[in-house]
Amino acid sequence: MNNMRMMNFVVGLFVIFGVVALVWLALTASSTDSRFAKQITVSAGFDNVGSLKVKAPVMIGGVRVGRVSHISLDPEDFKAIVEMRLDEKYEIPKDSVxxxxxxxxxxxxxxxxxxxxxxxxxxxxxSIRLTQSAIVIERLIGQFLTSMGNKD
Known part of the structure; x- marks a missing residue:
């Protein structure tokens, strides 16, 4: 009976260790470093966001300083509003683009x-006022073909 109790205890410890290892792996794989850092939320309006998705990185000079948290449409001027969560440790100037x-x-x-x-x-x-929308390749190709067709 003592052997069975010891075996149950060892199996229980093994299961607990496995669950803790899976939680640790999930947290490190999802790069939670910015989840625990203090963040600010800013927004920017774009004419076209292309295929930008929520959780896309926000970068300065190739360094990730935040992530896109929400994308919505402004019903008044039909611009795409992109909300971003930026790490507070980076003091980004108000007149940024x-x-x-x-x-x-x-x-x-x-x-x-x-x-x-x-x-x-x-x-x-x-809100970031100065923005540059996404370049849509299909639109550029269409404009090029249209201009080529108008030359004839």
């Missing part, structure tokens, strides 16, 4: 911030 870029030729899209020179940093709830 937000642009939507593509990683590689056909990679995923991300928001790139080009810092301005204002002395005041972005604060929680601020």
């Amino acid at each position: 937000a642009m939507i870029y593509t990683a590689g030729l056909v990679g995923e899209q991300y928001v790139a911030l080009d810092p301005g020179g204002a002395p005041m940093p972005l604060e929680n709830g601020d």
Whole structure:
């Protein structure tokens, strides 16, 4: 009977260790470093966000400083409103420019911030006024073909 109790105890410990290991693996694989850091939420309005998705990175000079948290449509002027959660430790100037870029030729899209020179940093709830929308390859090809057709 003592042997059976000891075996149950060892199996229980093994199961607990396995669950803890899975939780640790899930947290490290999902890069939770910014989840525990203090963050601010800022927004920016774009004419076209292309295929930008929620959780896309927000980068400055190739360094991730936040993630896209929400994308919605403004019913008044029909612009796409992109909300971003930025790490508070980066003091990004208020006059920064937000642009939507593509990683590689056909990679995923991300928001790139080009810092301005204002002395005041972005604060929680601020809006980035200067934006550059995503470049849609299909639209460029269509414009090129249309201009080629008009030459005849």
